[in-house]
Structures are given as C-alpha cells and as structure tokens.
Amino acid sequence: MKLCDKLQNIQPSPTLAVNAKAAELRAQGADIISFGVGEPDFDTPAHVRQAGIDAINQGFTRYTPVDGIPELKKAIADKFKRDNGLDYALDEIIVNCGGKHSGYLVMQALLNPGDEVIVPAPYWVSYPPMVILAGGTPVIVPTREEDEFKLNPADLKAAINSKTRALILNSPSNPTGSVYTAEELKPLAEMCAEAGVLIVSDEIYECMVFDGLKFTATASLSEKVFQHTVTLNGVSKTYAMTGWRIGYMAGPKDLIKACNKIQSQSTSNPCSISQKAAVAALSGPQDEVGRMCAEFVKRRDYIMERLLAIPQVTCPRPRGAFYAMPNFSAYFGKKVGGKVINGSVDLSGFLLEEGHIATVAGAAFGEDTCIRLSFATSMEKITEGLNRLEAALKKLS
Ligand code: GLU
Numbered sequence: 001m002k003l004c005d006k007l008q009n010i011q012p013s014p015t016l017a018v019n020a021k022a023a024e025l026r027a028q029g030a031d032i033i034s035f036g037v038g039e040p041d042f043d044t045p046a047h048v049r050q051a052g053i054d055a056i057n058q059g060f061t062r063y064t065p066v067d068g069i070p071e072l073k074k075a076i077a078d079k080f081k082r083d084n085g086l087d088y089a090l091d092e093i094i095v096n097c098g099g100k101h102s103g104y105l106v107m108q109a110l111l112n113p114g115d116e117v118i119v120p121a122p123y124w125v126s127y128p129p130m131v132i133l134a135g136g137t138p139v140i141v142p143t144r145e146e147d148e149f150k151l152n153p154a155d156l157k158a159a160i161n162s163k164t165r166a167l168i169l170n171s172p173s174n175p176t177g178s179v180y181t182a183e184e185l186k187p188l189a190e191m192c193a194e195a196g197v198l199i200v201s202d203e204i205y206e207c208m209v210f211d212g213l214k215f216t217a218t219a220s221l222s223e224k225v226f227q228h229t230v231t232l233n234g235v236s237k238t239y240a241m242t243g244w245r246i247g248y249m250a251g252p253k254d255l256i257k258a259c260n261k262i263q264s265q266s267t268s269n270p271c272s273i274s275q276k277a278a279v280a281a282l283s284g285p286q287d288e289v290g291r292m293c294a295e296f297v298k299r300r301d302y303i304m305e306r307l308l309a310i311p312q313v314t315c316p317r318p319r320g321a322f323y324a325m326p327n328f329s330a331y332f333g334k335k336v337g338g339k340v341i342n343g344s345v346d347l348s349g350f351l352l353e354e355g356h357i358a359t360v361a362g363a364a365f366g367e368d369t370c371i372r373l374s375f376a377t378s379m380e381k382i383t384e385g386l387n388r389l390e391a392a393l394k395k396l397s
Pocket of ligand 1: 013015016036037038039100124125126174
C-alpha cells in the first residue's frame with residue numbers, strides 16, 4: 001500500500017521495540033535482563049490503584065471533557081503551584097493520553113511545513129519523529145559528554161533562525177540523566193523567549209533528582225520565559241503509572257486551546273478511570289515518590305561504580321531520571337566470531353544475543369558512541385545484568 005511520505009523518515013519507537021524484543025525472547029524461554037525501556041518497576045501506589053477501582057465501581061466510565069475532568073485539572077494547577085510556584089488557570093492546562101501524546105499535540109498545533117524545532121542530542125527517541133509527523137524539520141544540535149550532555153548557549157544561538165519555532169528541553173534528561181541548574185537553564189530560556197521561540201520543557205522526570213540538586217521548572221525562571229514555555233509532565237514516572245496513560249501540559253492559552261481541538265478530533269478524552277487515579281496520585285500522600293527516588297539513587301551509585309570499573313568506559317554521572325548513557329566507543333572496531341562491532345546498534349545487538357541483556361543503542365538517541373541503560377529494574381537484576389555485560393565484553397577482541 002502506498003503510505004504517506006513522512007513515514008519514510010521515521011522508525012517505530014526504538015525503546016518500545018527493545019521492550020517488545022525482550023518480551024519475545026522471554027516468551028521463547030530466554031532469560032533476558034532488561035536495561036531497555038524506561039519504566040519504573042514499582043507498583044502504582046495502593047491508594048492510586050484504589051481510586052481507579054472506585055471509579056469503575058462508581059460507573060465513572062463514560063466520556064469526560066476532552067481536556068480532562070475539572071477535578072484533575074485543579075489537582076494539576078495545585079501541583080504547579082505547590083511544587084514549582086507557578087500559577088496556571090484551568091484553561092491553560094490540558095490532560096493528555098501520556099507525556100508522549102502531549103509532545104505530539106504541541107508539534108501538531110505549532111508547526112507548518114518547513115518550520116524548525118531545535119532538539120539537543122542525545123534526545124529522547126520520540127522528539128524528532130514528533131516534529132516530522134507534524135510536517136516540521138528537527139534541527140539536531142549535538143552536546144558534549146564533557147558538558148554532561150547539556151546544551152551550550154552558543155550552540156543554541158547558532159541554531160536559531162527565522163524558521164525556528166521551538167526548542168525541546170528535557171531536564172532531568174532521558175537518556176543521559178543530566179539535570180540543568182537554574183543558572184544553566186536561564187540563558188537558554190531567555191534566548192528563546194527573546195527570539196519568540198517556544199520552549200517545550202519536558203519535565204516528566206521532575207521528581208527524580210539526586211545529590212541534593214534542586215529541580216528548576218523552566219517556566220519559573222521569569223515572567224517572559226513563562227509566556228514562552230509549555231511545560232509537559234505526567235504521572236507515569238513519578239507514580240509508576242506508565243500503563244494508565246495520563247500526561248498533562250500547561251502553557252499559553254491559545255496553544256492549549258489548539259491542542260484541545262486536535263485532541264477532540266483524534267483521541268477524545270484521556271481514559272476516565274485513569275484520570276480519577278491521577279487525581280489521587282497528585283493530591284494524595286507523596287511518600288512513595290521519595291521511597292522510589294531513594295531506591296533509584298542506590299541503583300545509580302551501584303551502576304556507576306560498575307560501569308566506571310569497565311576498562312575504557314566513560315559515563316557522566318546521572319543526576320536524575322533513571323538512565324545512564326555510558327560511552328562504549330572504545331569497543332567499536334572489535335570483533336566477535338568474525339563480525340565487527342561497528343557502532344552502538346551492533347554493540348546493543350551483540351549484548352542481547354551474547355549476554356542476554358537488553359539495552360538501547362545510543363544511535364536511537366542521536367549519540368552513537370553510547371548505549372543507554374535504564375536502571376528502573378531491581379538491584380538483583382542490575383547486578384546480574386552487569387556481570388553479563390562484563391562477561392560479554394571479554395568475548396570481543
Ligand atoms: N520514556 C521511556 C523510555 O525512553 C518509555 C518508552 C517510550 O515511550 O519511549 O524508555
């Protein structure tokens with residue numbers, strides 16, 4: 001069948017593909033340890049699950065307003081006020097079918113053919129496809145490992161031109177774990193605001209910040225930056241609710257209204273039951289969030305110790321989220337059974353076949369020197385997975 005041209009330029013999500021591949025191998029009986037997809041391995045907190053069950057039992061199973069129930073939008077507004085000091089009116093907020101959907105809607109609402117969106121690399125796998133699906137052009141701006149893969153203001157300045165409509169920022173970052181300080185964010189955000197470029201600030205990993213670092217919401221930097229920022233967030237990572245599919249965003253009223261229009265003609269409202277659960281997550285006790293975060297820190301410390309003990313591997317210390325992005329380029333050019341490891345895709349494939357560990361090739365994030373390891377899995381599995389990683393690497397010569 002003849003399909004639309006823009007699909008020629010995108011692949012299915014590589015993170016979800018790794019997940020599917022690991023599941024397929026497991027179904028065939030293989031013992032696979034997954035450092036692949038980024039999804040907390042904890043259960044959704046009990047009071048949140050109960051809110052979902054109550055919603056079903058109370059018959060809360062019909063259409064809701066397209067942009068989310070007022071009760072949830074109010075809980076989101078309260079969260080922005082409480083955690084970020086931000087004031088959003090309810091018509092500046094929309095609830096979507098997951099954080100990925102929020103980003104997709106923004107691009108659909110914003111872009112005309114030929115419009116450009118700046119995407120610092122390493123980037124989350126879905127950002128460039130979201131831009132392409134909306135008819136825009138992603139402009140990839142590489143960052144440096146020695147800068148902890150954070151965007152440099154001079155590089156941003158060089159990338160902005162009259163076609164630039166948006167910059168996508170993600171702090172804490174998937175895939176690097178980098179966290180921008182307020183001082184680092186400010187020049188980038190102010191430059192965008194000055195140039196009339198929308199800052200799409202994906203803050204989905206907001207609650208996972210380590211080492212006493214303080215999370216800064218981009219929109220909180222100044223009134224002018226606030227006016228030029230749309231903040232993306234959701235309950236998936238913070239409350240271990242990936243399957244419930246609730247994301248949300250807040251930003252300029254006309255942008256939110258446009259996203260609402262697109263949502264009304266595509267998905268309609270996000271799942272009614274999940275919305276009730278999200279109210280419980282955002283408004284209820286937050287102690288499990290802290291517990292999960294403390295566990296991620298332990299895993300981060302362990303994984304870093306092990307990775308840095310591997311000869312010639314370097315890795316900026318993740319300061320947030322639950323990903324490490326080690327540089328394995330010293331292993332490129334080595335061989336196994338006559339086959340040369342030519343880059344991150346080959347290395348990731350070799351680790352899956354030889355070591356039975358699932359990772360995501362850095363190439364999927366625009367950084368071929370690295371592979372991404374998600375540490376959203378138990379300490380026991382991380383330990384065994386790293387043993388397998390070391391053993392597999394020893395087979396390369
Ligand atoms: N954000 C997660 C990851 O990068 C979830 C999978 C996805 O939607 O890409 O692994």
